[in-house]
Amino acid sequence: MDYQDAGVNIETGRSFVDKIRHSVESTYNPHVLGGLGGFGGYFELPTGYDNPVLVSGTDGVGTKLKIAQALNRHHTIGIDLVAMCVNDILTSGAKPLFFLDYLATGKLNPQQLSDVVTGIVEGCHLSGCALLGGETAEMPGFYGAGEYDVAGFCVGVVEKSKLIDGSQINIGDVAIGLSSSGLHSNGFSLVRKIVEVNGLSWGDRFDTLGDKTLGDVLLTPTQIYVKPILEALKSGIEIKGMAHITGGGLPENLPRCLGENQSVKINPESWPALPIFQWIANMGNVRKSAMFDTFNMGIGFVIIVPKNQANFTIKWLKSQENNAYKIGEVIEGNREMITL
Template sequence: MDYREAGVDVEAGRAFVNQIRNLVHSTFRPEVLGGLGGFGGCFQLPSGYKEPVLVSGTDGVGTKLKIAHMLNRHDTVGIDLVAMCVNDILTNGAEPLFFLDYVATGKLEPEQLTQVVAGIASGCKQAGCALLGGETAEMPGFYQAGEYDLAGFCVGIVEKSLLLDTSQVQIGDIAIALPSTGVHSNGYSLVRKIISDNNLAWDDKPNILGGKSLGDTFLTPTQIYVKPILAARASGLEIHGMAHITGGGLPENLPRCLGAGQAIKIELNWTIPPVFEWLAQTGDVGQAAMYNTFNMGVGFVVIVPPQQAEQTINYFASYNITASKIGEVVSGTGELIGIPT
């Protein structure tokens, strides 16, 4: 008996690394030292910082992967993996420098996982960070055939004087929403239950979704906000706080950028994508549950001084991003006033 008979193909693992080598190298920044295949990835800090602060983040894709497995479509979930990490550290004002991935599977299928890594590389390019390395674990008996799980880790950098925390947000500041591309990567246990309970198929095309199938709709990758946000700050726009709207929706995530004694009065005036109306109707999901589970069309929020609100909206319009004012910071205890409860 050998390791292959036990379900682990070491040679296939080596071949897979060679297969993805060019994908990984295509993401490298000038600060990357060395290549793929070492025990650790080396990255030299960029020059020009007086007091550099490193910001780290980690996340996964969750049960959205179940849809990728069922449809055998693996080219977009890697973008989700990167987005969930880089959007998080962006809220501190950090520029993502490098990214690491961890892929665990029951049996290594090179074509399948190459698609996954291609998505990760695409996400890294969108965020401007290097895919510095990763780990592929073949774990027979732990995962079902054809299934895998993903975890991601990123490190970014920000000048200490530009680091955002809750202390910069002021009463009277304005919350500006940047739209999501749909459900992003949260709430998928509820999504799958709605589809299962209603005996729907992933290739069904409800009229409200404009001809898109359920599979296409729910595999739409998470938007990466890094480049327009960093460019906005570099242009001189004053941003006091930021929130990445992930699991728990606006009620859980937006208060995380507020200081003590602050709340946000929300105006429900943004365009909610049809997918959320479909979920609410098909699953008979109440408004409070919708807002506490999904992003409802808001993927990212920036908090700006009132005198810069219109300028901020116009700036993002130059990036073809339809930003909108959704609220104002008021006195309170961390609540969102005006959100269905």
């Protein structure tokens, strides 16, 4: 017997690496040393920092993968993977430097996973980081036919004196929300349960969702906020705190950027609702508080700025084609979100 008799095809793995090589190398910049295929990736720290701090993050895509696999559409999953990681480290003001991925599957399907990598590459281009390397694991008997899982790892850098950790936030500062593109990569276990209970399919269409199928809407990739936020910082906008709105929604994530004895008061009517969230609430009979605890509700990223900069910041973000809204303000409290 050999490894192929056990379900692992080494040659297919080698061919897969060759298939994605050009795409991966398109993300390289002068700081990348070496090429694809070594035991580790090499990245030279950029110059221009007096006291650089490295910021790292890791995440996955969750059960959104189930929908992609059911529809055999995988190109947006890679964007989701990058977005979940780079948006996290962005909250500290860090510029993403490089990204690594881990793909695990029962049987390696080169076209399927190439589509995933194509999305990862696109996400790296959108966030300005290099896809430095990765790992593909073929694990027969562990994953079913057509199933795979993904994880991502990102490292960024920020000048220590410019590190954003929420300690600069004051009472009266304003919370500005940037629109999400949809569910992003959270809450899909609940969505899948609603679809199952109602006997629906991913190809169904609903008037409230426009001309797209339910699967189309749900597979909309996670928004990447790196470029507009880094440009805002360069332009002199004083961002005192940031929150990436992921699992747990606004109530869990927004207070994470606050200081001691601070809370944030939010007006949920201050930004337009996306149709998909109303669809979920109606189809699943989900109460409003549970919706906010599970989904981003149309706000994917929040920045905290001084009150006297709020209007200018919103105008500047809109000039960069980013929908932004004044959604609340910092008040005295115990690190929680309060709604009007």
